[in-house]
Amino acid sequence: MKPIRRSFAALAALLPITAHATDGTAWDIVSGLTTEVGPRLAGSEAEARARAWSVEKLKALGFRNVRAEPFTIRGYVRGTDSAMITAPVPQRLAVSALGFSGATPDKGVEGELVYFATLDALKAAPAGSFKGKLAFIDHAMMPAQDGAGYGPYGNVRRQGPAIAASKGAIGVLIRSAGTDHHRNPHTGATNWPQGAAPIPAGAVSVPDAELVARLAALGKPLRVVLALTGKTVDGLPSGNVVGELPGRDPSLPPILVGCHLDSWDLGTGAIDDGAGCAIVTAAALRAQAGGQALRTIRVLWAGSEELGGFGGDAYARAHVAEPHALAMESDFGADRVWRVGMRIAPAVGQRIVAALNPMGIVPSRSSEVEGGTDVEPIIAAQKLAVVDLNQDGTRYFDLHHTPDDTLDKIDPAQLEQNVQAWTEVLKIVANEPGSLAP
Template sequence: MKRFGFLLATGVALLALGGPAFAADAPVLPPAAVKTATDIQGKALAGSGAFGFVESLTVRVGPRLAGSPAAKLSHQWAEARFKELGLTNIKVEPFTVDGWERGLEMASITKPVAHHLHVNALGHSVTTPPEGIEAPIVRFDTLEDLEAAPEGSLKGKIAFVDKKMSRLQDGGGYGEAVGVRGKGPEAAARKGAVALLIRSIGTDSHRFPHTGITRYAEGVTAIPAGALSNPDADQLNRVLALGQPVSIKLVLSSQAMGTLNDANVLAEIKGRELPDEIVVIGAHLDSWDLGTGALDDGAGVGIVLATAKILKSLPQAPRRTVRFVLFGAEEVGLVGAEAYAKQHAAELPKHQVGTEADFGAGPVITFNANVRPEAKPVITAIGKILAPLGIVPGRGPSSGGPDIGPMTAEGVASAGLGLDGTDYFDYHHTADDTLDKVDPKKLDQAVAAYASFVWLAAESPVAFGPVDKKDH
């Protein structure tokens, strides 16, 4: 990417000038802290080691479905990495999760012509009968159109929602499209449907369906739900355009596994002056089971561990404690994040700020934060220090990341380092989420951004929170 290469080269040149070049622009931060931040960026850009962590996780563990044996193996892997880095207060904090396992997945058009379709069950989908379901299909443009269908109009039929996702650099198209994945099965069942198919929530044109968690409402019949790859959704539309009744056969043998154990894995670098005040950087360990979870969220795990490696190598510890959190069971509904917020409720008022890397492998292109008014000048100063990396101010409020949400709901400040998501949803939740999609240099830039931010947040002369809950 030419723009990234130019900005990266510019950033390296500016870094070579050293800390004092930034000090005049950032008087609200201690000059020594600014100098260290530029050193951190230089180290990361020269080779952060993040890619090696991603490779190790995806090769030694592989896909990590919440509650599975592989998830437990990932906890052991993370604990070992934290020990190797020399971190302290390492903990594996357990919680429970509803387990689920994918099984046989097949779909085909049976009338008026025969076509095989690529399909994946949505996460926690119920199973079809062993022989499958064969039924007429009814197409809807959007979830809202499905919800507006007459009562009973889908009795004995399969609903198909054809909502397309827009490709946007910040991933904003995802939020506009993903509602059908969570609410679609309930809406279809209320109208009498025997199953639901959706167009994949993704931006690619490959025959890799995109999975993801779905929901079932109490008191509503749970029906099987799957996602077609985008090319297969297109083919289904072409057959529908023939103007003849269309039937589909669907076989999904996924099953619930009951209550299973999962965990968050934590470690710290204890603060030298304010050890009870905490800066959190996180990512999630779990992944869907189709690929190896390299982008979602192995890359984030690599960013967190490389940040820990760099901060641990510094001559002195940060002023505040930095806590590194690898959350479990994010993909199935932020279960680990909710568990963390509950288990650490008493110390949340001491959490100064939280940020998460969970949007691919970089580069970071935007920065924003939600902090109390007294800390906004510090955020502005940090933004200037991040600018040579090609990072510009982000628009809108900062959530900090999905797993930070339960903390921000309790008033913890948040910072968003927005990763470039232009092609992220080509691979998200698919079998194509593999290590070859991770660019080590872009990942190094992301580490430079996250690590220097975390350092400066820990060194800030003012506290970032608490933030009024209504501001989140």
């Protein structure tokens, strides 16, 4: 169901809000980023425009020490993507190349398509059994509030193409790592082991994957023409954007809040991750509503997350000598926060739980706390305190990495609830004079 759009004025009657809660900053950021910049593929000219836009936006919002921190990456430049079943029944497939896919000739490659219901079935196939053939890898990912299916079923995208290549395949198609039934393919990066020669690798929409499964069940040979003409390019420009709200005591290590600025190119990167940048930035500002926080709050809008977390790695290399107190990230859309996980000083954690309790946010029973791709490297390097504000991911993988990742999919009321939850946490951790370490 499409979310109901509400005005910011109407939110006041619907939510238990704090001062300045409907100032519209979060919506303004994600609306501006998706409208004025649009898709922001890592290493592209559009990502460069996004950095320039972000620097100006953070300065206009009152952040200090705002700057872009450049680095270079191995990136992917999309070409033409197409796939067509030629036998037993001609049917066109909705397909998107995966990041770092190998390239076909312009006219494509054609071969028999061998169907595998699972990644494990592909792994069990004999070595060399795909000579001159293409592989198709299916899976059974389902919606989940915590998005847990993306780990195991996402491995079809991350690992499947390399496994198929190792068995002699000339190309590979996968069922998209998604939970929708729209005819939208989900893109994303795939991985190739050191020294492996990439083969053409694409994802088809879920309805098209189900079509392939039905045709395979008929027992007749399948043939496909696959054309993916994109290329991997070294030395592309990327970078992070960093800004600060200085604290009253500059001797205390700062709080780091992260998101990622880049997006895939099929949509406009609204939920992944324009919303995350909007949430953390609006909350950092709102945490100052009662006066300057004790600790500096630093925002990190990381570049090139989608192709391999390059922005988080670059931030850690550049800032590992600077002490940090805590890091947290928003990168799971814009639906409501329902759970909090922490690795933090127990007394501080108890205050966080108490502050979030009136919002219906429950403490996690799991000891696993990740932080997020863009802050994990600095967390690991400095063994930082972490807070994870877990968003409802039930519909996230309907939209993730698809043309449907657009602004209209964000519910302003749920976006506002995220900002409120983040604000409550930041008011506690940024004003704690003692150690935050667990």
